[in-house]
Amino acid sequence: MRCTHCEHVVTAEKKLKRSPKGATNEHVYSRCSQYNAPDHSRIWITERTINDQFVQLFERLRVEDLEVREWLVAVIRARASAGRQQNAQHRAELERQKPRVEFKLQTLLNL
Numbered sequence: 001m002r003c004t005h006c007e008h009v010v011t012a013e014k015k016l017k018r019s020p021k022g023a024t025n026e027h028v029y030s031r032c033s034q035y036n037a038p039d040h041s042r043i044w045i046t047e048r049t050i051n052d053q054f055v056q057l058f059e060r061l062r063v064e065d066l067e068v069r070e071w072l073v074a075v076i077r078a079r080a081s082a083g084r085q086q087n088a089q090h091r092a093e094l095e096r097q098k099p100r101v102e103f104k105l106q107t108l109l110n111l
Contacts, residue, residue: 001050003032005041012047 001010012030019025028047034040063069 001030003034006032006034006037008032008034010045 002008003010009032010030011033012028015027015029017025017027029044030047030050031044032040035042063072
């Protein structure tokens with residue numbers, strides 16, 4: 001995705017917010033990678049807003065050819081599945097490294 005103001009890449013960030021009841025809620029916001037540049041608009045967009053825009057875009061798309069439509073659905077599902085698998089592998093690797101990093105941190109704090 002590109003910024004409509006400057007055409008630079010849009011990046012997403014996760015923010016954790018604590019509710020008054022103590023629960024932690026995760027929110028995803030997107031902004032331009034040049035957000036801090038002088039004279040750049042300082043706009044953050046919620047994940048829901050972006051999702052709604054994609055839904056509107058997809059509602060306008062029409063693929064009349066049934067074979068092409070089925071192929072397109074299969075490709076989207078395969079890529080989404082591959083992305084989920086890659087995320088799971090990445091998370092597992094981070095979890096594997098976490099105890100080692102925590103140990104190193106404790107070692108440094110105890111110097």
